[in-house]
Amino acid sequence: MENNNMAMIKGLFIALLLFAGGYPCFAQNNTQPPNVVLILSDDHSSIFMGAYGNPDVKTPHLDQLAREGMRFTNVFTTSPQCTPSRASLMTGRAPVDIRMSRFANTLPRDIITYPEILRKAGYYTGICGRNYHLDGSGTSPETEAVFKKYNLRTFKDRVNYVKIGGNFTALPQMKEFLDQKPADKPFFIQVSYNDPHYPYDAYTFEPDSSKIKMPAGMVDLPEVRKHVAGHMGEISRMDSLAGLVIAELKARNLYENTIVIFMGDNGSAVLRGKGTLYDLGLHVPLIIKWRDHIKGGTVSNTLISGEDIAPTILDMVGAAVPQTFTGKSFKQSFNDVAFENYDHIYAERGAHGTRLPNSTFDFDLSRTVFSKKYKLIYNALWQLPYTPVDFDEGPAWKKIKQLHLLGKLEQPYERLYFNNGKERPMFEFYDLEKDPQEMNNLNEDAAYKDVEHTYKTYLNEWMILQQDYIPLPLPPIPVK
Secondary structure (H helix, E strand, C coil): CHHHHHHHHHHHHHHHHHHHCCCCCHHHCCCCCCEEEEEEECCCCCCCCHHHCCCCCCCHHHHHHHHHCEEECCEECCCCCHHHHHHHHHHCCCCCCCCCCCCCCECCCCCCCHHHHHHHCCCEEEEEECCCCCECCCCCHHHHHHHHHCCCCCHHHHCCEECCCCCCCHHHHHHHHHHHCCCCCCEEEEEECCCCCCCCCCHHHCCCCCCCCCCCCCCCCHHHHHHHHHHHHHHHHHHHHHHHHHHHHHHCCCHHHEEEEEEECCCCCCCCCCCCCCHHHHECCEEEECCCCCCCCEEECCCEEHHHHHHHHHHHHCCCCCCCCCCCCCHHHHCCCCCCCCCCEEEEEEECCCCCCCCCCCEEEEEEEECCCEEEEEECCCCCCCCCCCHHHCHHHHHHHHHHHCCCCCCCHHHHHHHHHCCCCCEEEEECCCCCCCCCCCCCCHHHHHHHHHHHHHHHHHHHHCCCCCCCCCCCCCCC
């Protein structure tokens, strides 16, 4: 009897701990908790999608998801590259704050992720498909040895299921995950695709490059058109693969009780896109379908940071958001079109890839703060010339450089890509209402001096609180 009493007391104590920690106790809840599926595309700006108004990109399955859910128009990642951006999605925090500014870093073991919280809340959790980039990648043998020596790869301990591969392994892996899931548990799984990461090979999905509409700020050359069409083709292929995931959920009678989220991990590998803090580097699509909670076909213009995804998912399933998260839930925006968490948000650029730093492809140190109205970019390494990430590997950038060297590259492209032969400016300031494509730097415009200083104070404060390691944008005023 004494042993039974002790067992009962221990059980009550554990239940109280769960309640105090904010984790939902699903066993005592008559309603079935929602499953969560997060589908991630790789290098995907919001302008390259049918649901976002681009008829050249065929995305029928994701367009249908938007008709069933909510499409978000102002979603920006915390970084224009995979590793730091995905780190923020997982942790609800900025990359510098969690020591994830270098591409090949492993996520520190002391940094909690939202799948861990879901797991504690009773969810069966998993990651499949494209490399999730948070256990170190592209490493040298010496670096690999350090990872193993200190047991730095952590995701096998954070989630129930981890398997990586690519576009065509994602669905079989998801099926295996669902087959292994205990029948009485809700689930979370992140399904990632390589598409539309460069290089491009989805030839049967490509639109006619001569007929597509070129994005603003992108020089119209046949080589550039071919690159953009290849990018569009991979997005269409990714859409067809995402459609198979949705079909599998329906075949298992899971779709109706599953929150389905689609998002791009960072911007497209196009001119002034991936690797930059311009709109095309940070602005990504986000669609959320949640039956009975989100009205189908609705649109939200709420300003959202990549840090906000983790707390929003936790909020949707009723789990407590850790105080360490700096992101904020935007769940209220599902039913309140006027809802805003922020006036302005931030993003950063650090090392990309694992090569030694030879250009801004490999290494840059930039920060930005922006609202719906204005944007400030701080280029700490302004001496380095602009080199587009991934885009520089193909014939399009070679043609552009050739025209530049011959003095035949037209304006405004000579200014946008090469700053008219001068070094990049340390500061860039844009009026987004008048110039949404960020083509006219107002840094030296006296009419914007005061508002630009205000944005520098925003960035200065944020960098201090993040314990950022680069010089602050507002140095001490010299004593005369």
